[in-house]
Amino acid sequence: MKKVTMADVAKLANVSKSTVSQYLNKRYEYMSEETRKRIAQAIEELGYQPNVIARSLKQKTTATIGVIVFNMLHMLTTQVLHAIEEECQKRGFHVIICNSDDDPEKEKKYVNMLLAKQVDGLIVFPTGKNEEVYRPLVEERFPLVFVDRMVPGVEVDSVLLDNFKAAEMAVDYLASHGYDRIAIVIPPLVAYNVPRMERFEGFRIAMEKRGFVVDENNIIAVTPALLPEELKKRFAKPERPNALFAINDLALMGVLRFVKETDIRVPEDLAIINIDDVPFADIYTPMLTTIAQPTFSMGKKATEQLFVQIEQKRKEKPRVFRFSPILKERTSIRRKDK
Amino acid sequence: MKKVTMADVAKLANVSKSTVSQYLNKRYEYMSEETRKRIAQAIEELGYQPNVIARSLKQKTTATIGVIVFNMLHMLTTQVLHAIEEECQKRGFHVIICNSDDDPEKEKKYVNMLLAKQVDGLIVFPTGKNEEVYRPLVEERFPLVFVDRMVPGVEVDSVLLDNFKAAEMAVDYLASHGYDRIAIVIPPLVAYNVPRMERFEGFRIAMEKRGFVVDENNIIAVTPALLPEELKKRFAKPERPNALFAINDLALMGVLRFVKETDIRVPEDLAIINIDDVPFADIYTPMLTTIAQPTFSMGKKATEQLFVQIEQKRKEKPRVFRFSPILKERTSIRRKDK
DNA sequence: CCGGTTTATGAAAACGTTTTCTAAACTAAA
DNA sequence: TTTAGTTTAGAAAACGTTTTCATAAACCGG
Incomplete structure (x- = not known):
């Protein structure tokens, strides 16, 4: 038939x-x-x-792009993906989604498979490794854009949060509300995870700018699962922080779990702010003040940029698009006099 | 090059x-x-x-499946998708993701595009319409499985929650904990939305089995955005419910928003239970008792089933796989004596 | 009625594989 | 040395399009 x-x-x-x-x-x-x-x-x-396949063979173009993400379950991913799909839909393109699961090997395998499948372009939420995989692609001017993270050593159009600004926003907001002992809650620092490093650096710089010292004790850098434990230890020590800056939603969960297990009151005893708007932010008590990423715009931009690459074969220098974080003021932070 | x-x-x-x-x-x-x-x-x-394209042309097989979902942002979708991707990855297949946005027209367009692209199979979270689109496919024995919802009039392998059981679970749990005035919170009822109808029916039947009457006032069937408002109205009337059963996570959000705006205490004044485990369930105060869907197993099963269809061309009668909901007992419901 | 334009159509060669069938080369037996 | 069988390898025809080029038909002014 x-x-x-x-x-x-x-x-x-x-x-x-x-x-x-x-x-x-x-x-x-x-x-x-x-x-x-x-x-x-x-x-x-x-x-x-x-038969689209036959046509593709002849035309060497498939009206399909590949997207490789390092974490399919993350909300940021979902939202950006949604925007990507929408933009592609407008243009009659399809999206193949691949989950690298933050494993560089899988990531590598996927880019090769997608290339073999003749996709017209690639949007990647990179693990941060695989420099040698991407390098030839940029040389060849293959349409490629990175989202959320980057790969050190590869220059590619990238769509990122302005992480410095986000961190600065957090400490500024906290500081201007009278909090002075701010701790950062962050998964373990690894060099190739650019946003993580940037947020941390941004934090440190903003703190210094404000004249705060960053106490080693106030850098809670531990894998999210261990966070409640670690925080408990920290709060057993003197000079308790009076504000916590969680670097992303996972870290926030750790913080919230910790808070739940103690009798610390938010925001009376402790202010909380974090990057990533979470769906329950205004349902939680107190409502959570967060720093949201403009996920939809980011996905849209990434796709648009990919299409300019697809359309004009000659390509100017790669650009990095930094998206401004958005402060969502709610009630997990309170004016407080020193 | x-x-x-x-x-x-x-x-x-x-x-x-x-x-x-x-x-x-x-x-x-x-x-x-x-x-x-x-x-x-x-x-x-x-x-x-x-060149995979050339090979596909010859072999008439693309090692690609299409997935059409009606809501990309929904958590159920994300999780099932994750499992699908994983199963496909194991088999060296790729997955093209399309978002119908609950628009039957888009859905239709997408299945046609995907067929033209010669995908080897289709997993669909259907809008519930488009009977005429799917009918020829099943006739032709094209590999197809539905997830979450069904399309009345089309018999296809389907992977669904056991919605009756889920509803029954909710009322049984509530009833056995001493709650007797149970209201259901549900988006507007539409015939083609099978899970919705089933949950509602399941609720009604379970209530009757328990000897409870279902007061019309205790059917809060309104679009999630209007929920807080509607609930407020309901609670202004006499014979307030002492338990709320939210049919899904969206309805739950409405309930929680409502609760936040009033001084009703949970679980003292009001018990809450819902279908769909939400990520903040054990972070919320009180921790939310929920009825989870085994999303991962469902995605896995859907994919496996699709592959049995792909592999054995002759196909027996379509089967409907009903997955048992899982009660996550937490603290938004309390033993209460009449 | 005749060359020269237009306008409309078809033949055939790609595209990069897979697959079938045939042939060459080798080996072992006669 | 021939013969029959066994390995090994190649030629060529698909697969379903797009695209280039040639040419046929129709028109047209002189």
Whole structure:
């Protein structure tokens, strides 16, 4: 049943395959009203569907892009993906989604598979490794954009949060509300995780700018699962922080779990702020003041940028787009006099 | 650069394309160690990557499946998708993701595009419409499975929550904890939304079984955004419910927002239970008792089932897999004596 | 009625594989 | 040495399009 081909249409319409092809590609220029009608009818009658694969082989273009993400379950991912899908939909493109699970090996395998599949471009939330995989791609001007993270040593159009600003926003907001003992809560620092490093650096710089010292004890850098434990230890020690800056939603969960297990009151005893707007922010008590990422705009931009690369083959120097974080003022922070 | 083809490899290795093809498909049977080595080396030397498109054209199989979801942002979707991706990854398949946005027209367009793209199978979270689109597919035995919802009038392998059981679980749990005035919170009822209807029916039946009457006032069927408002109205009336059963996470959000705006205490004045485990369930105060869907198993099953369809062309009668909900007992419900 | 334009169509060669069938080369037996 | 069988490898025809080029038909002014 699935076997009706262009040749069949041609036969039925009494024209050649070439003519049918013309018709399909809307090259009506030199085609009589008559034939056009006959073809249309033949197509209708046979329920003909062009075989996209065959066309792709000829045209070397697939109207498909690949997206590789390092964490499919993360909300940021979901939202950016949503925007990507939407933009592609507008252009008649399809999206193949791959989950590297933060494993550079998988990531590598996927980019190769996607290239073999002749995708027209790639949007990657990179693990941060695999420099040698991406380098040839940029050399070759293969359409590629990074989102959220970068790969040190590879220059590619990238769509990132302005992490410095986000961190600064956090400490400024806290400081201007009278908090002076601010701790940062962050997963373990690894050099290739650019946003993490940037947020940390941004924090440190903002603190210094404000004249605060960053006590080693106030850098809670531990894997999220261990966070409640670690925080408990920290709060057993003297000079308790009076504000916590959680670097992302996972860290926030750790913080919230910790808070729940103690009798610390928020915001009376402890202010909380974090990066990533979470869906329950205004349902939680107190409502959580967060620093949101403009996920939708980021996904849109990433896709748009990919398409400029796809369309104009010659490419200028890669650009890094930094998106401004958005402060969502709620009630987990309170004016407090020193 | 991207132009190295099998012919090039053949030339360099001094063999014919056929032989290279054999090699690539691991048909080593009648191939000397010698040639095998030469080919391997030629491939290595040229950095040859087979063109999957060309192969697909010949083999009429693309190692790609399409997934159409009606809501990309929903957590259920994300999690099921994650499992699907993982299962496909194991089998060397790719997944194209499309968001119908709960618009039957888009959904229809997408299934046609995906078919034209020659995907080997389709997993759909259907809007519930488009019977006429799916019917021919099942006739033709095209690999297809539905997830979460169904399409009335089309019999297809489906992976669904056991919605009756979920609803029953909710009322049983509530009832056995002494709650007797249970209200259901649910988006507007529409016939083609199968899970919604089933949950509602399940609720009604379970209530009757328990000897409770379902007061019309205790069916809060309104779009989630209007929920806080509507609940406020309901609680202004007499015979307030002492327990709320939210049919899904969106309804839950409405409930929680409502609770936050009033001084009703949970669980003292009001018990809450809902379907869909939410990430903040044990961070919220009180911790939320929920009825979780086994999303991962569902995604896995859907994919497995799709692959049995793909592999064995002849297909027995479609099966509906009902997954048992999982009660997550927490503290938003309390023993209470009448 | 005749060359020269237009206008409309078709033949055939790609695209890069897989696959079938045939042939060459080698081996062992006669 | 021939013969028959066994390995090994290649030629060529697909797969379903697009695209280039040639040419046929129709038109048209002189």
